[in-house]
Amino acid sequence: MKLMKKKVILIPYPAHGHVTPMLQLASVLPKFGLKPVVIVPEFIHHRLSPQINERHGILCISIPDGLHAETPRDFFSIDKAMEDYFPSRLDDVVGELNRDEGDDGGILCFIVDLLASWAINVGNKYGVQVAGFWPAMQTTYRLIAAIPAMVRSGIISEDGCPLHKSPIRLYPGQPTLTTDDLPWLIGSSAARSSRFKFWSRTLDRSNTLNWLLMNTFPDEFHQKQLISTSCTQGVRQNFQIGPLNMHSTTSRISSIFWQEDKSCLEWLNNQNDGSVVYVSFGSWVSPLEKLKVNNLAMALEASWRPFLWVLGPSWRQGLPLGYVERMLGRGRIVSWAPQMEVLQHEAVACYLTHCGWNSIMEAIQCKKPLLCYPVAGDQFVNCAYIVDAWKIGVKINGFGRRELEEGFTRLMEDNEISQRILRLNEKLFGNEGRSKAMANLANFVQDIKKLLLT
Numbered sequence: 380m381k382l383m384k385k386k387v388i389l390i391p392y393p394a395h396g397h398v399t400p401m402l403q404l405a406s407v408l409p410k411f412g413l414k415p416v417v418i419v420p421e422f423i424h425h426r427l428s429p430q431i432n433e434r435h436g437i438l439c440i441s442i443p444d445g446l447h448a449e450t451p452r453d454f455f456s457i458d459k460a461m462e463d464y465f466p467s468r469l470d471d472v473v474g475e476l477n478r479d480e481g482d483d484g485g486i487l488c489f490i491v492d493l494l495a496s497w498a499i500n501v502g503n504k505y506g507v508q509v510a511g512f513w514p515a516m517q518t519t520y521r522l523i524a525a526i527p528a529m530v531r532s533g534i535i536s537e538d539g540c541p542l543h544k545s546p547i548r549l550y551p552g553q554p555t556l557t558t559d560d561l562p563w564l565i566g567s568s569a570a571r572s573s574r575f576k577f578w579s580r581t582l583d584r585s586n587t588l589n590w591l592l593m594n595t596f597p598d599e600f601h602q603k604q605l606i607s608t609s610c611t612q613g614v615r616q617n618f619q620i621g622p623l624n625m626h627s628t629t630s631r632i633s634s635i636f637w638q639e640d641k642s643c644l645e646w647l648n649n650q651n652d653g654s655v656v657y658v659s660f661g662s663w664v665s666p667l668e669k670l671k672v673n674n675l676a677m678a679l680e681a682s683w684r685p686f687l688w689v690l691g692p693s694w695r696q697g698l699p700l701g702y703v704e705r706m707l708g709r710g711r712i713v714s715w716a717p718q719m720e721v722l723q724h725e726a727v728a729c730y731l732t733h734c735g736w737n738s739i740m741e742a743i744q745c746k747k748p749l750l751c752y753p754v755a756g757d758q759f760v761n762c763a764y765i766v767d768a769w770k771i772g773v774k775i776n777g778f779g780r781r782e783l784e785e786g787f788t789r790l791m792e793d794n795e796i797s798q799r800i801l802r803l804n805e806k807l808f809g810n811e812g813r814s815k816a817m818a819n820l821a822n823f824v825q826d827i828k829k830l831l832l833t
């Protein structure tokens with residue numbers, strides 16, 4: 380008799396930095412005898428390569444997002460669509476998958492990105508086990524989980540406004556965060572308040588979960604070091620199963636989302652080893668203001684260093700007139716780079732980054748030091764860890780010529796930074812780190828399969 384594989388339904392938040400790690404997770408599930416089914420809205424689905432199914436055994440199903448074609452798919456429109464429209468569409472898909480149950484192994488569980496917490500209720504409705512997925516540092520999750528405690532102790536108001544600039548220590552011996560680092564403090568006060576509601580709702584829903592899979596390395600967060608477990612809330616069991624990019628060197632999952640400009644690799648081949656500054660601010664942050672783009676462009680021009688800068692067309696308005704032509708030869712600007720291959724390239728000396736979690740993990744995997752310019756969300760917390768805990772990077776507060784040059788010089792001349800990156804690379808991506816993360820994932824799968832038998 381042919382043994383049918385149970386399906387795992389994975390629901391990412393619909394943005395690149397979230398879909399990629401979810402696909403990386405999905406690509407490992409067949410090793411556990413499971414069939415991954417990733418459900419994404421159409422505007423993401425049409426960008427995903429059909430190779431995902433052929434090469435990685437991941438079935439991707441699209442749902443309509445209910446938004447007008449001309450509506451920008453930004454945080455707020457996506458939030459509204461997720462709350463008002465996605466649940467009934469997912470309902471249709473799960474209903475259909477359930478009807479097919481006679482022909483296959485049925486649904487084992489849902490794995491839901493906590494930023495797509497709307498899907499938890501759909502899983503509950505069908506009586507399917509639901510596990511949460513946190514695509515970033517566990518510390519940022521703890522910060523969100525500390526919202527009720529921060530309100531109680533008067534650090535923030537009921538709608539998330541910091542009441543005074545106060546240090547936040549989640550646990551001893553770790554970088555002290557401040558109220559400026561709170562991830563919802565982006566944009567106008569209306570935008571902040573709406574983001575805070577989003578996080579509060581995310582937290583309420585995540586508190587109902589029994590499992591949380593974290594895209595972080597096994598020792599990032601020591602549970603026993605918590606000052607008091609009552610100061611934060613949270614799900615019952617956390618499994619640190621990352622960094623999931625450890626699976627991407629062989630499967631190349633992360634490179635199939637956007638059209639990559641591979642010509643920059645040829646350009647890198649013609650540069651001296653350890654000479655190029657790679658500049659990228661990820662896929663999701665609001666474009667840097669024109670003035671900042673302009674300042675960064677001038678500072679890069681003033682420096683003698685070659686650079687490779689990922690700058691989407693909408694960000695280029697801030698470039699000085701004739702800049703791209705003037706920099707030809709020394710500076711290369713592309714809309715989207717094959718980031719892993721760039722970071723692996725011997726010509727690249729360091730990475731000027733917005734401190735997105737995936738980019739940080741990739742830089743550590745490729746042993747490249749970081750010049751940090753956090754822009755939004757969790758990036759300030761990530762930056763605090765890069766600079767103060769792991770000491771593998773330097774933070775800059777602006778794009779002044781001197782500041783940038785001093786940052787580059789410190790990164791490239793500080794031998795201890797390179798030594799620390801090598802150690803961190805071994806810890807995260809060496810055999811021990813990898814097997815711990817895989818063992819954690821195996822424990823989760825076993826846990827959830829056991830429940831089916833009881």
Ligand SMILES: O=c1ccn([C@@H]2O[C@H](COP(=O)(O)OP(=O)(O)O[C@H]3O[C@H](CO)[C@@H](O)[C@H](O)[C@H]3O)[C@@H](O)[C@H]2O)c(=O)[nH]1
Nearest residue numbers: 396514515661662663664689715716718735736737738758
């Ligand atoms: O030219 C480029 C630029 C980026 N990337 C890839 O895009 C991803 C970017 O991810 P990340 O660094 O995490 O940044 P964002 O896309 O901005 O990610 C969002 O999601 C992350 C995970 O939750 C958060 O940590 C970030 O703050 C948030 O902005 C990485 O895998 C990069 O390799 C490319 O392949 N080519």
